[in-house]
Amino acid sequence: MPTRDIAKSTISASGQRLADERAEATAExxxxADIVSAIEEDIVLNRVHPKERLVEEDLMQRFAGKRHVVRQALFQLENAGLVERIKNRGAFVKSYTPEEVEGIYVMRELLEEAAADRIPMPAPPALIDALTAIQSQHSTAVESGDLRAVFHHNIAFHRTLFAACGNDYLADTVNEFAQKAHAIRFIGTTDRQAILLARDEHLAMIDALKQQDRAELHRLCYQHLQPSKERYLHLYRLREGG
Structure with missing residues (x-):
């Protein structure tokens, strides 16, 4: 082969290797965490529905990710209670039975009451300031109809509130059960009236902290949980013909 052709062939091969390396870097x-966060958003914002299949090949194409990365994300979502994997069938958005929903919400009520009991009264000014700032962003997102921002600011509000209990193990467990409920809460995160009610209850929680009214904080935390549970159970009964 002439020297010029060899050089061209070498350059071509080098270019192909570079393209392959870039594709590999993009996939890696x-x-x-990126995939988990995106699918979690899809579930909460009602883009995918209970019992809907999550196809690995589709996710690989969507995220430009390798199969083992997608599978690890699905594994984490399964551990979080958002996805269920059925042998020989694949991964599906978790569909909770009424008994499972009741069990999760009993745990949420107990955990959040325990955390609310341990929040200092009077509440530290830094906590009030942090919650007020987050709620300002949440309220702005509600008014603009930015459901993605509503979802993320809502999480930030509750994590900040319950982190103030001073017990990291308790706060982490509150967050764990709140995440499990994402597959239950999806109706309330896209319903305008439900979002407005949640906003108002957040503001009332801040006011209860300012007034040092622990009983009202307990009541609000309990009340805040009920609509999403009841909406899910109602939809489940309609879907299953019950």
């Missing part, structure tokens, strides 16, 4: 740049 998508983290498990």
């Amino acid at each position: 740049s998508v983290s498990v």
